[in-house]
Amino acid sequence: MKSDRIPEVLTAMSRKISEKKDFLTDLDNAIGDGDHGINMARGFAAVESRLPEFEGKDIGYILKTTGMTLVSVVAGSAGPLYGTAFMKAGMVMNGKNEMTADDFIECLNAAIDGVMMRGKAVQGEKTMLDAMIPARDAIVSAVKDGRNFPEAVKAGVEAAREGVEYTKTIIATKGRAAYVGERSLGHQDPGATSFTYLLETISEAL
Amino acid sequence: MKKIINEVDRVEEQMISGMLKAAPDYIRKLECGNVLVRNKKKEGKVALISGGGSGHEPFAAGYIGSGMLDGVAAGAVYTSPAADQIYEGIKAVSAGRGVLMIIMNYTGDIMNFDMAAEMAQMEGIEVDRVIVNDDVAVDGSLYTTGRRGVAGTVLTAKIAGAMAEAGAELSEVKAAAEKVIANVRTMGVAINPSTIPASGKPGFVLEEDEMEVGIGIHGEPGVYKAKTGTADEISDVLLEKILADIDYSGSEVAVLVNGCGGTPLMELYIVNNHVHDVLESKGIKVYKTLVGNYMTSIEQEGFSITLLKLDDQLKKLLDAPADTMAYKSF
Known part of the structure; x- marks a missing residue:
């Protein structure tokens, strides 16, 4: 994927999040504080408003600026987490104008490390990591099996969706959902869900 | 909304x-x-x-x-x-x-x-x-x-x-x-939820005779739902958990009966009345009392009880002057 396609993907992300805003907020209402959709939609709308600045810029610059915008505008928990994820991915893509499947895996690795560091969380705690890590793993093995970039990301989306289903079966131990304890059972994690939407838009663009 | x-x-x-x-x-x-x-x-x-x-x-x-x-x-x-x-x-x-x-x-x-x-x-x-x-x-x-x-x-x-x-x-x-x-412990309860303006939906839904026990301050559900009771009964539920958490016996405390935003002062004072009685019966001396909306959750109806176990240093600092919009101490 070339750098001039990235703004298109960011626009699609913004559209998808805005479409799913109420659903994400409802998910968050059930186990958290009911603002995930609202905050994400506000953040991606701000990213969309910065797209003209991205013309002629490399992918690293675009992702880093997107990350900083999310930190600043989304705020809450999703701001620092998604912001860190995009900024870390941006560092991987520094100076690059094209993203290959291998680059994308490196981006996901950096993003996952960033989210784990910032959120002090691991897999299995009912967080976005429960979608991110299986998605990354599925993409890695798809690439190993010789599948191309779009097919690999498609496999990643499937794994992310399964990860979202998995979050229904576990009790939250991180984030505000941890406070409702066992009452978080049966509910899917809003962060894992929003990550899956973002990955879906990437998959659709490839 | x-x-x-x-x-x-x-x-x-x-x-x-x-x-x-x-x-x-x-x-x-x-x-x-x-x-x-x-x-x-x-x-x-x-x-x-x-x-x-x-x-x-x-x-x-x-x-x-x-x-x-x-x-x-x-x-x-x-x-x-x-x-x-x-x-x-x-x-x-x-x-x-x-x-x-x-x-x-x-x-x-x-x-x-x-x-x-x-x-x-x-x-x-x-x-x-x-x-x-x-x-x-x-x-x-x-x-x-x-x-x-x-x-x-x-x-x-x-x-x-x-x-x-x-x-x-x-x-x-x-x-x-x-x-x-x-040395500070708090527990809260809500009888009606709050609604984030941007969401338009209440943080939880309760039947007429239900309350959320163990709420935070973000309009989120509590630890469990229970049938409501009298002010004294509800206060007892909160106090029991607070008093079991650290040993307050024989000590002096500051009491904060905090409103969630939608509960009238009348009810907060009714709670405070019972809190003082319970503490007295347990030999815990109330050094200072604050009753009011200090930490709210928009329009949520409910309250929390906070007990701070004091020593001489904390008493002195609590009594020190403060001049802010919402907290004044002279």
């Missing part, structure tokens, strides 16, 4: 403009966003910064002033302020002797305050933090996120603020705050 607001998107901004017009002697706003600082900066002291989502008024901006906070970053309703805003706040309040961040124990707040501290430290500003986690409803050992910071944060700001105002070092101010955190 029935609310006295204008546009949903401008709730925070218009509230802050209204606060500034109400208390120009106490607070001013930074250009960068919803960051408020003392109108008259005091140089040469340890600076205290706090904040969190909006919707908890008068927390936190209402506690800016002499003897309490120096600055506050206010996020959207129930949403942590962004790291870059907190960073601007830290830079503005820094008066050469370090900055103490008073953070409530929520994942988002901690991440944003920590990112802000990292940015400020890169500029050579000394920043330290305390994390308030006074909510006994959440079992800290089971859930690794630990207990939430709730109304006890107000007492933490009061006592750390008094220490800083008296000219203490950053480490001493932090130690005083940590002492409060070690």
